[in-house]
Amino acid sequence: xxxxxxxxxxxxxxxxxxxxxxxxxxxxxxxxxxxxxxxxxxxxxxxxxxxxxxxxxxxxxxxxxxxxxxxxxxxxxxxxxxxxxxxxxxxxxxxxxxxxxxxxxxxxxxxxxxxxxxxxxxxxxxxxxxxxxxxxxxxxxxxxxxxxxxxxxxxxxxxxxxxxxxxxxxxxxxxxxxxxxxxxxxxxxxxx
Numbered sequence: 001x002x003x004x005x006x007x008x009x010x011x012x013x014x015x016x017x018x019x020x021x022x023x024x025x026x027x028x029x030x031x032x033x034x035x036x037x038x039x040x041x042x043x044x045x046x047x048x049x050x051x052x053x054x055x056x057x058x059x060x061x062x063x064x065x066x067x068x069x070x071x072x073x074x075x076x077x078x079x080x081x082x083x084x085x086x087x088x089x090x091x092x093x094x095x096x097x098x099x100x101x102x103x104x105x106x107x108x109x110x111x112x113x114x115x116x117x118x119x120x121x122x123x124x125x126x127x128x129x130x131x132x133x134x135x136x137x138x139x140x141x142x143x144x145x146x147x148x149x150x151x152x153x154x155x156x157x158x159x160x161x162x163x164x165x166x167x168x169x170x171x172x173x174x175x176x177x178x179x180x181x182x183x184x185x186x187x188x189x190x191x192x
Contacts, residue, residue: 001096004068004105006162008170013068018060019099022053029053061101069109073116080173081106082165083125123172133157134167 005013019026029050036043072079089097106122113120123129131143133152143150143161151158 001093001100003162004100004102006166008166010163015100016060016064017096017099018057018064019095022057025053026050061099062104065101065105065108069105069112072109073112073118076118078119078121078173078177078179079109079113080169081120081122082127082129082169083122085125119177121173121177123169123176127168127172129168129172130161130165132164132168133159134164134171 001017002015003012004015007013029046033043033046033050036046084102086097086103106120110120112118128139131140132138133140133155135157136152136155138152138154140150140152148161149158150161
């Protein structure tokens with residue numbers, strides 16, 4: 001969750017985590033609200049203050065999403081993403097997934113891509129993108145979620161889980177659109 005997007009060309013986008021950065025201020029405003037007497041003007045003012053803080057965080061997140069979506073659609077004609085199970089990720093990581101707002105980002109990206117005549121393709125969530133070696137194609141079925149680095153038993157290539165998945169998503173997306181088969185050697189040349 002430290003990176004918002006892991007790209008196949010080694011340009012990772014870091015997660016801004018706006019809610020996490022403002023967590024202390026939210027706690028303080030919430031505590032201040034809970035101490036006020038019900039139906040009083042001071043409680044109304046404290047509630048408005050908390051609302052403004054949440055609105056500011058939402059605006060920061062939306063601004064980040066729009067700027068990133070504009071940057072990506074200006075640079076690339078074809079963008080491939082993995083379909084994520086956001087509900088299951090929320091059960092695992094809670095507020096951090098909500099703080100990323102990935103679904104909202106994808107909606108903005110798809111909108112801008114349609115306006116600018118670009119292509120956004122989401123590959124299936126059951127494609128073994130992080131378990132497949134991007135060099136030889138070996139599928140490492142015993143890979144657990146906590147393992148971020150692994151070595152291919154066939155070709156002995158060390159892999160970063162997310163970087164390897166980005167190479168495989170590029171390959172599957174390109175072949176799905178009929179852009180030709182992207183070989184591992186070509187991908188490594190693109191990413192270098």
